[in-house]
Amino acid sequence: MGLNLYGLKRRELVEQLHRLGIKDKNVLKALNTVKRELFVGEEFKRFAYDNNALPISSNQTISQPYTIAFMTELLAVKKGDSILEVGTGSGYQAAILCEMDADVYSVERLEELSVQAKALLDKLNYKVKIKCDDGSMGWKEYSPFDGIIVTAGSPKVPKSLTDQLNINGRLVIPVGDRSSQRLIHVRKVKTKDNKIKLLKDQYKDFRFVPLLGEEGW
Ligand code: SAM
Numbered sequence: 001m002g003l004n005l006y007g008l009k010r011r012e013l014v015e016q017l018h019r020l021g022i023k024d025k026n027v028l029k030a031l032n033t034v035k036r037e038l039f040v041g042e043e044f045k046r047f048a049y050d051n052n053a054l055p056i057s058s059n060q061t062i063s064q065p066y067t068i069a070f071m072t073e074l075l076a077v078k079k080g081d082s083i084l085e086v087g088t089g090s091g092y093q094a095a096i097l098c099e100m101d102a103d104v105y106s107v108e109r110l111e112e113l114s115v116q117a118k119a120l121l122d123k124l125n126y127k128v129k130i131k132c133d134d135g136s137m138g139w140k141e142y143s144p145f146d147g148i149i150v151t152a153g154s155p156k157v158p159k160s161l162t163d164q165l166n167i168n169g170r171l172v173i174p175v176g177d178r179s180s181q182r183l184i185h186v187r188k189v190k191t192k193d194n195k196i197k198l199l200k201d202q203y204k205d206f207r208f209v210p211l212l213g214e215e216g217w
Contacts, residue, residue: 006035006037006048006049009048009049010031010032010035010036011032013049013050013051013065014032017031017051017069022066022069022070022073024072024073026077026100027069027072027073027096029099030072030096030099030100031068031069033099034092034099036048036049036065036092037049038120039056039062039090039091039092039095039120040054040055040056040062040090041055041056041057049065051064051065051066052064056089056090056113057112057113058110058112058113060089060110060209061089062089062090063089063093063151063208067206068092068093070183070204071149071151071172071183072093072097072100074170074172074183074203075149075170075172076170077100077147078102079101080102081103081146081147082102082103082105082142082145082166083097083103083104083105083145083146083147083148083149084107084135084138084139084142084143084145084147084148084149084164085097085105085135085148085149085150085151086106086135086136086138086149086150086152086211087107087108087135087150087152087211088106088108088113088114088117089108089113089117089151090113090116090117090120091106091117091118091120091121091126093151094117094126094128095124095126097149098121098126098128102147104127104128105128105129105130105139105142105145106128106129106130106131107130107132107135107139108131108132108135109132109133109134109135109212114131117130118130129142134212134213134214134216135150135211136154136158136160136161136211136212136213136214136215136216137158137160137213137214138158138160138161138163138164139164140160140164143163143164143165144164144165145164145165145166145169146168146170147169147171147172148164148165148169148170148171148172148173149171149172149173150171150172150173150174150211151208152209152210152212152216153175153178153181153206153207153209153210154173154174154175154210154211154215154216154217155175155176155177155217156175156215157171157173157175157200158173158215158216160214161173161215162198165186165188166188167188167189167196168187168188168189169187169188170185170186170187171184171185171187171188172184172185173186174208176205180205180206180207181205181206181207182202182203182204182205182206183204183205183206184200184203185201185203186198186200187199
């Protein structure tokens with residue numbers, strides 16, 4: 001498939017996401033910029049701009065574009081925000097966050113994926129700090145974060161992650177059982193009497209691969 005055709009399909013996908021209710025112009029712009037075909041294997045490139053999750057190495061998936069757009073919109077990323085991603089996978093979501101001018105940190109538990117994603121993001125000149133580890137515990141060294149996005153389904157909201165949020169920081173995480181999860185948005189706020197509170201909202205149901213690890217499954 002020629003480069004122009006990918007560009008055309010990318011634009012059509014972004015228009016579809018807009019029709020599906022994604023409003024944040026920066027999210028749409030980032031999705032219209034990052035070349036999703038580079039983050040999947042040769043045999044899946046022609047499906048790169050279908051609104052579907054696709055297989056990547058190590059039996060994992062690159063999430064559906066609508067899911068990525070919906071979660072990124074909820075994360076309310078501002079230029080210069082420090083964002084932690086749990087579940088690097090292919091590196092695509094990290095590239096989207098870089099395009100939104102965030103400082104991006106990403107943790108992946110599977111070495112094969114972590115190494116591949118790092119090599120690809122480096123090659124594309126996306127400056128992401130990546131480590132191979134259990135991301136259910138966050139990344140304390142670089143905390144607190146303005147935003148944390150978890151791209152795997154968790155049985156609960158991990159305390160390590162809310163602990164590593166800044167005041168006014170946002171956490172977006174799918175929580176549920178192994179077969180279906182509801183998207184949870186947590187915002188850490190300071191009350192007038194100086195108490196820290198976690199405000200939780202629930203959104204739609206999605207289906208993610210499991211978040212394994214100390215504070216996951
Ligand atoms: N964000 C990825 C992308 O843009 O391609 C898609 C991520 S995939 C849906 C979920 C990823 O979470 C998998 O690569 C999986 O190995 C990883 N994962 C699961 N549990 C994890 C944990 N405790 N720490 C870090 N990564 C984890």
